[in-house]
Amino acid sequence: MAEYYRLFLAQARGQAQYRASFWFDVAASTGFGVIDLLGVLVVFHASGSLGGFTQAEGLLIAALAGAGFALADLVVGSVERIRNYVRTGLFDAVLLRPLGALGQLIAMDFAPRRAGRAVLCAALIPVTAVGAGVQWTPVRLLVAVLAPLCGAVLFGAIFVATATVAFWWIDSGEFANSFTYGGRDFSTWPATIYGGVFRRVFAYGFGFAFAGYYPALILLGRPDPLGGPPWLAWLSPLVAAVAAVVAGLFWRRGVRQYRSTGS
């Protein structure tokens, strides 16, 4: 771990010379988080309730999912830059160092200035929970803490898995981003508002319902309006773990696929 921290520090020191303002970036990151939540607020305000959820309950879902996403974005969001390393062959240098490749990429592009949004969403979880009238028990408290972490692992896995596409498809462009941001947008809203196949694929296939929707049901003490069995809501850690393993396998295959560039 110490090596990765050194790598991060070195990178941060090198970039300090270019960086205009750390705090400006923090403010921007926080600002975008605020705008997203305001969007949720506006939609619920216009329609009163959505998919069987009140405005306060909807905000709780958005805060839980948003915290998970923002935390993942903070830590591994930069892996989408892998496509630059692959295209230019700079990934060679990463593979020549005696450290894990993924860890190096994370350390090299880690940007604390993206923390604003994660902090905002995390702070809003207790606020929106109180607003939605959550009856606190020790178990619910634990769920409130673990849910964003599981969400972060899930989104982190999506970040990594979609970024590895660059190993096969060098000009993958915004493919990875459209997927991860699509997942974030999906999980911001109650899963009940989506229909049929679309819901099945994104809510369960990719697990996005387990970032905000199901943890919120536990906190609210509500049965699943979609008719899922009671235990389904508790599967977030399992979903996150499976996603992480799958992403790890993708990553390994991808690195083996790496072909460098002629030189």
Next chain:
Amino acid sequence: MSAVIETRGLRKEFVVRKRAGRFRRTRHAIAAVDGVDLRVEAGEMLGYIGPNGAGKSTTLKMLTGVLHPSGGDVRVCGFEPVPQRVRLARGIGVVFGQRSQLWWDLPLRESFDLLRHIYRVPPSEHAARLARCRSMLELDPFLDTPVRQLSLGQRMRGEITAALLHGPAVLFLDEPTIGLDVVSKQSVRAFLAEVGARGDTTVVLTTHDLADIQRLCERLVVIDHGRVVHDGTLAALHARYGSRRRVVADLDAPLDRPVAVPGADLESTEGGGARLTYALDQPPGALIAALAQTGVLRDVKIEEPDIEEVVARLYKDR
């Protein structure tokens, strides 16, 4: 296995897509490395040469764990490079002439310090190795300059230092002198000769610079189209391609009768007979004696076979 590097039937294919018509694309595989068998013992200094696109860099990338081979076996320091990449990386040093391993925005001094932590080198060992590189490669004038501001020659000296600070058992260099000025080339060459002479580091070097080969490589492996076409000493290469030593004789007056010695062919006559060049298949003694007997011999020079010529011929035969 006592060899530091051992490969058997090492292959790498790249699938390339070619446009064929407006929408169709055809895929076909090209073998960049096509069955390379190589055995390098500890302490050897090996020149891995061949024309552009022969597969030198690709081989080095497979030996260092960057590329996954398409076929064959490979062991470096007893490790399988790709599956055991991290452990292998601790035992090898790599310099790719065309690609930097250093941190672009950091001064060299900080890059070196960072490497000490990444490779977990004890401070005393690190300091000793750095001191040696600093004096031999004359790094001090630019140790505090960010890497992006260094000249190519300075950067290359930094890269070589970076590759050696953890005391690797094998040093891989891919065209380390490419694009350098004469002074930097000589400095790098002298330093590598010293590294080789110490005998505790195995060195594998690709280069296009024939002076590098002449100065540094006891053993040459020549590859072409991904296959080994020669493996042996420089002398063996000369013997095989029939490159010959030359005797250049300067005369006070043209000869009345040509000097004929078996195994010596008159190759050229210049200055109306004032300078004769013979190519030899034999030791030069007999020819020189015969020339001396003519009584007009002023000066004689023996030229070693020119590696440039051999390699040019080798490349032309493709």
